[in-house]
Amino acid sequence: MRAYQRLMHYAKFPTASAAASPTCPSTEHQLAFAKELQKELIELGLSDVTLDENGYLFATLPANIPDHPGPVIGFLAHMDVSEDAPAESVRPQLIEKYDGGDILLNAAENIVMTVEENPILQQYIGDDLVVTDGLTLLGADDKAGIAEIVTMAETLLQDDSIKHGKIMLGFTPDEEIGRGPDHFDVARFGADFAYTLDGADVEEVGSETFSAMSMNVTVTGVGIHPGEAKNKMINAQRVALEFDALLPEGDRPEHTEGREGFFHLHWMNGEVERAFMHYILRDYDFSLLERRAALARDAADYLNRKYGADTVKLEIEESYRNMYEVLLQHPHLLEIANDAIRAEGLTPRHGALRGGTDGSRLSYMGLPCPNLGTGSHNHHGRMEFASAQAMDCVVRILLRIAERYGQGIVE
Ligand SMILES: [Zn+2]
Numbered sequence: 001m002r003a004y005q006r007l008m009h010y011a012k013f014p015t016a017s018a019a020a021s022p023t024c025p026s027t028e029h030q031l032a033f034a035k036e037l038q039k040e041l042i043e044l045g046l047s048d049v050t051l052d053e054n055g056y057l058f059a060t061l062p063a064n065i066p067d068h069p070g071p072v073i074g075f076l077a078h079m080d081v082s083e084d085a086p087a088e089s090v091r092p093q094l095i096e097k098y099d100g101g102d103i104l105l106n107a108a109e110n111i112v113m114t115v116e117e118n119p120i121l122q123q124y125i126g127d128d129l130v131v132t133d134g135l136t137l138l139g140a141d142d143k144a145g146i147a148e149i150v151t152m153a154e155t156l157l158q159d160d161s162i163k164h165g166k167i168m169l170g171f172t173p174d175e176e177i178g179r180g181p182d183h184f185d186v187a188r189f190g191a192d193f194a195y196t197l198d199g200a201d202v203e204e205v206g207s208e209t210f211s212a213m214s215m216n217v218t219v220t221g222v223g224i225h226p227g228e229a230k231n232k233m234i235n236a237q238r239v240a241l242e243f244d245a246l247l248p249e250g251d252r253p254e255h256t257e258g259r260e261g262f263f264h265l266h267w268m269n270g271e272v273e274r275a276f277m278h279y280i281l282r283d284y285d286f287s288l289l290e291r292r293a294a295l296a297r298d299a300a301d302y303l304n305r306k307y308g309a310d311t312v313k314l315e316i317e318e319s320y321r322n323m324y325e326v327l328l329q330h331p332h333l334l335e336i337a338n339d340a341i342r343a344e345g346l347t348p349r350h351g352a353l354r355g356g357t358d359g360s361r362l363s364y365m366g367l368p369c370p371n372l373g374t375g376s377h378n379h380h381g382r383m384e385f386a387s388a389q390a391m392d393c394v395v396r397i398l399l400r401i402a403e404r405y406g407q408g409i410v411e
Helices: 003-010 028-044 119-124 140-158 236-246 286-307 324-328 332-342 358-364 388-406
Strands: 047-051 057-061 073-078 093-095 103-106 111-113 129-131 167-172 193-199 204-209 211-220 262-270 274-283 312-320 349-353 371-373 385-387
Touching: 003 129, 003 140, 003 385, 003 388, 028 047, 028 057, 028 140, 028 167, 057 140, 073 140, 073 358, 073 388, 103 129, 140 167, 140 193, 140 385, 140 388, 193 204, 193 332, 193 358, 193 388, 204 324, 204 332, 204 358, 211 236, 211 286, 236 262, 236 274, 236 286, 274 286, 286 312, 312 358, 324 358, 332 388, 371 388, 385 388
Parallel strands: 073 167, 073 193, 193 371, 204 349
Antiparallel strands: 047 057, 057 167, 093 129, 103 111, 129 385, 204 371, 211 274, 211 312, 262 274
16 A cells, blocks of 8 residues: 555544643544554564553564564654644545646636745646645644654565564554653653654755743733722733734744744633633744743733732643754664665755654653654645655655664664
């Protein structure tokens, strides 16, 4: 089976994670998908296919080199999809031999994916594209990654001429809400190194990620009948707006690019007596991120002096750190990925991902973990798509990486 066919099948499972849920996995339907995937892996002939109570699905592909000394290499992808776009009743469609024009996603609703708004499409003229019906996301982030890893495993199980060491497959929940590594048992997974398949362009190797913090801002106001409010009411919502206005206006996602960091107001709600805002803070350099957190604390202190102690409460938590420092200690991880991409006639590009991956945290948990592209784009939206040929290319890259690690490494 080709990877895109798997993607079209997986896409139909609703697996959005939910930040508001405290459980792991955050949503029951991720577990339903994990069970289906588990069945498939067993049928394909993988060993030790285990799904734990938190929804982490691991499988082993034993070495076909006798007494292979290692290393054990792992491949990871996440099973959840973003909750930022409708993710139920996904109806993937295949556009065969894409001709370079606008794509009519949904005739009834007249939803068109235009080249003007999606110039990336031109990169894929002649390819077969998996697209949505314009009403939901596709979930190629990250089911394209799952499809590629499973197809790699299927190929290795069928073709004994490709010699490889022990390979671990891992499929994880709740990446989109930043909790993927929370219950990831690095020791049980048992790989020395791994690659996450969670990027876009095939030639892109993610070796740097943001360093990240999350910030909850709780504002407590003083409510009173508006008719008698003079000099008494403290409207928590207005204080919240004031707090936001104290953060540098240019440091927002919509004004930043490249290596610039930001404060992103992710969601907010409020009434007179209480307002709540959730932010994410991002920077490549951890010290810059710490400075950003200090700036937010200064803003809160100022407002607490103005309106009274404890009016504004901040909770700032580290989410993950730039993985580059860890990867530098294992240069083969990037070199082998580069070689595999070059063998496809492509020039590897080392992007600093403007986001995080599970790999950023896993790298600091003892599993060094760069990220590879999946041949899909426009993640988290209705214009999401994947190229079948790009996905085949990723599978070949994974096979090369597997084969190369079979020959051992020099640390
Ligand atoms: Zn992803």
